[in-house]
């Protein structure tokens with residue numbers, strides 16, 4: 001891969017869905033630019049689209065799984081985080097049925113992720129308690 | 137969007153965003169479009185440049201209202217009587233589209249009877265908008281050849297949100313302004329992929345593609361596809377869950393990329409629920425207020441670090457492409473879900489998001505022709521897209537409504553759940569601003585966006601500010617029956633006397649501590665747009 005290139009993608013900040021290019025340099029997203037021919041953006045972005053890269057590289061990004069130990073969230077391994085979560089959700093499901101579990105999907109995640117999450121809720125967790133922020 | 141689904145059979149924008157610039161009349165209701173949907177506002181203003189008429193229904197003098205030809209500054213919560221009055225004018229002046237009503241709709245007589253019983257003068261009085269202005273708006277809308285109505289959270293976040301939306305649909309059908317290009321009813325979606333999350337069945341009562349959980353045939357189809365028996369009873373909504381479910385029935389939650397601790401009404405109840413859970417896991421890109429309460433937090437990849445698709449307001453399904461690898465140990469949410477599912481005894485194996493989309497296409501008719509290789513070409517596809525050869529659908533309801541005939545649903549005025557009184561004399565409205573996005577989890581991390589605007593401001597009319605002796609920018613206390621917060625006073629005549637306005641982007645001034653959780657009965661939408669408050673000056677001690 002060359003060390004500077006552009007990737008065409010879709011803006012995540014509102015329902016307009018502008019097409020934009022992310023500028024990638026040395027493995028980091030360092031800027032954005034509207035797509036000229038995209039039917040919504042038509043060579044134009046709003047201020048949120050122009051600054052979209054700033055949240056991607058933010059130092060506050062979470063980078064390791066966390067688990068609560070002695071009251072505080074502490075870094076842990078993926079294995080432990082996943083095992084513990086599955087064990088806890090499984091226990092609630094088996095003890096109280098799926099109706100005791102709630103799942104929230106996200107209007108910020110992709111279609112495919114939302115599809116998988118509701119499938120996960122309805123199959124593995126046996127619950128229809130799945131919703132997202134559409135009403136908010 | 138329960139309202140549109142019952143009248144038209146589908147709850148999405150009927151037009152494409154670009155069609156808006158060809159409309160002759162644009163009616164905007166309860167949408168602060170310039171701030172919440174910049175590209176849509178741009179089309180509106182382009183239309184105005186070409187001679188279109190812009191009618192704005194909004195209690196505040198928003199930027200768009202300033203550019204409008206008619207601004208109907210109604211009292212908050214009186215949308216239904218205002219629209220009913222407009223419809224009555226259409227009837228009285230022979231501007232109803234009789235042919236359209238005859239051929240394409242049902243239940244018209246119920247609407248006509250309701251409208252004929254209306255006292256026009258009294259109704260106008262209720263809304264606070266002068267009758268001649270209402271008449272003018274109705275005439276403009278009724279006489280146009282191409283007219284669109286755009287609405288947003290301002291309309292749906294009321295006690296009577298569902299009825300509001302149905303009333304908008306009534307107006308469009310009465311005037312025959314639907315089913316054509318550049319003409320229709322367009323709900324603008326708040327967040328980028330709300331449309332997609334709904335389409336994918338992230339809803340307690342719907343399987344993907346709006347296939348009702350109640351319906352045995354639909355359930356059977358998915359049971360065959362997924363190989364397990366599915367629960368029959370519809371689930372709980374977000375607000376029901378975060379308020380603990382019936383008798384605290386919710387014991388554990390898994391939350392992916394949402395921050396209900398900031399976006400939910402009556403926050404203290406949400407916090408109580410989340411703290412009281414046996415188990416909470418959150419997957420997000422930042423340590424949000426919600427994640428802080430969890431037992432397990434998963435570091436998720438953001439949109440630039442994974443691939444898949446989003447669906448915008450105009451039903452356009454388009455690709456999101458990975459630009460960089462996730463930082464540190466972050467993983468895509470899809471991986472996290474698959475790992476958990478496998479551990480819980482239901483293995484899901486997909487090599488790529490494209491493979492997931494193949495399954496979606498198989499089980500969801502409106503996405504039937506959505507395959508990643510097709511989405512990669514051109515600029516995605518607009519649903520419904522029934523099969524591989526279908527070109528997608530720029531505007532809905534051509535020739536017939538999704539549900540067959542359009543159904544008129546007459547609605548009467550429901551007063552807001554909480555009105556100002558002596559103790560809480562002001563009406564509080566909430567909304568969003570241009571530089572930030574929803575709860576600000578992402579946008580507030582942006583240095584430049586934060587520089588533009590980094591403080592919650594309470595908009596208050598000069599008269600009310602004077603009565604309290606407030607200065608511009610002074611920190612004030614805002615109190616409702618449920619709680620209090622402090623924020624800066626922004627004195628402006630954008631809001632009428634008796635009204636204050638603020639946004640919900642800021643964690644240090646969580647406005648939802650104050651708001652009312654009276655529910656809209658139809659779509660279970662929290663009533664955050666109006667509640668009664670008072671403003672207190674903070675005395676120097």
Ligand code: SF4
Nearest residue numbers: 011013014018046049
């Ligand atoms: S660039 Fe602005 S208008 Fe376009 S999708 Fe992003 S937030 Fe919306």
